[in-house]
Amino acid sequence: MAKYKGDILELLYHNRSTYLSGQTIAERLAISRTAVWKTIELLKQQGFRVHSVQNKGYQLTGFPEEWDQDMMALIIKQSSYFKRRFVYKEVTSTQLVAKEKLLEIDEPFIVISEVQTAGRGRFNRSWDSQGTKGLWMTAVFRRDVPLQKMMSFNLFLSLAIAKTIRRMSGAEAKIKWPNDIYIDDRKCCGFLTEISGEAALIQNIICGIGINLNHEASDFQQDLAVKATSLKAATGHPVNRYQFLEELLIEIEAAFRQFLVLDFKDIKDEYGQYSNIWQRKLRYTEGTTVVEGVAVEILDDGRLVVQDEKGTLHHFMSADIEI
Ligand code: BT5
Structure with a gap:
């Protein structure tokens, strides 16, 4: 049957x-x-x-504990943007699989895996990707986008993810510029964006998104135990992973369309309200630059301005922020 x-x-x-x-x-x-x-x-x-x-x-x-292929087909069928899906029980990293698929497929697609044995964050840091608890996904957007516009992509996307988390869990998800989502000062989501194309024109945006959905607090080991959370750990309520995925796809598709026609300044006020870095003295690290200071502004091009104790302003393209 x-x-x-x-x-x-x-x-x-x-x-x-x-x-x-x-x-x-x-x-x-x-x-x-x-x-x-x-x-x-x-x-x-x-x-x-x-x-x-x-x-x-x-x-x-x-629903079954593990991602079910037919349910996934159903969710993707509803997407007006992503045309194909690849769902695995285990891969090294959905990011790596997506990059291989890019060569064979011209349409936008998503790759999801129950487990990642070598999930990665930025700078090759490891990403904890346990089975049945989270959403480990790479979304591949296909569109010619001028390179200088790409700076704002993460800002549009982070707002979409934070909104989905708020709507689906009730938790007060906040954005930690440039690409983390936090609840109660703990990280519940990180994403990274890689691009490929010709010199000044991007054709593929390969966006890897990791969201902790149904982890118990005790599921996080070692250093993550004090700095990670999940939607369930934060609210006490489990999240239906399929419904979450369905809503997330709607939200990120809408954010992508907005990104194509708007500038960051058009969403800057709303973004600012979701940000968790204002009025806090934090340590910002970008390469060899380390600054302790207070964020004062995100510029229209997406750069963050931080003021140190002496009043000097520092501009960051991307930074690690210790919270
Ligand atoms: C990120 O990097 O936050 C981007 C994470 C992207 C993961 C997705 S999952 C699907 C796709 N496939 C992949 O292989 N990757 C993407 P970064 O800002 O560098 O943060 C990495 C740091 O987050 C680590 O050094 C840990 O401290 C912390 N971390 C690792 N796993 C975590 C988790 N599950 N929850 C919260 N924090 C975590």
Whole structure:
């Protein structure tokens, strides 16, 4: 009954606030009620929770622990931008897989993996990517973009991610310029953007996003135990990973379209309200430059201005900020 799985899942997913009778499903898909029943059994075996009530029908109430290929197909089908998806149980890094796929595929696509054995942050730092708890994804945008515009890409994207986290968890997600999202001064998301194309014209934006969704506080080991959090650890409530992904894709697609037609100054006020670095004396490191000071402004081109104790202003393109 695997052949009806995708269709039945689609009906149940889009009607998950209610019950659908076996009769309705059978009629909508022009299949027998036995086929419906058998497919529902298959869904249950695969880890979906389907609540059934006599005279009412079926309701989808839970999802498998691991990413399910058919559910992923359903989520991506709804995306108006990303056309293809690649979902793995384990890869070294979705970023590396995406870079390989770039050579074969012209469309925008996403790569997701349950586990990354060599997940990476910026400067090749390691990214903790445990299975079933988070979202480890690379989104590949295809579009000619002038290189000088790219500076603002992370600013648009971080706002989209922070908004999704707030909406889906209720937690007060904040942006730590330039590319981290924090809750209660702990990191719940980091992302990195790599580009390829010709000299001054970018054609591919390869954006790797890692979000801790359903980790318990005790899942973070060693140094992460004091500096990382997840949406669940912060709020006490688990997040439905599929729904989160669905919302995130809508939000980042919208942010990408905005990025193409707007400048950072158009979203600067809103961005500023999400930022967690204002009015705090923090240590900023970029290469060999280390400055202790207070952030005073993000310029229209996305650079951050920090004032040190002597009143000197320092401009950063990107920096590590210790919080
Ligand atoms: C980042 O780098 O924050 C970018 C992380 C991007 C991860 C995604 S997952 C999908 C895609 N595939 C990849 O291989 N990567 C991308 P950075 O600003 O350099 O921060 C790295 C630092 O964050 C580490 O040195 C740790 O201190 C901390 N860290 C590592 N794993 C973490 C986690 N799961 N949650 C919070 N902090 C973490």
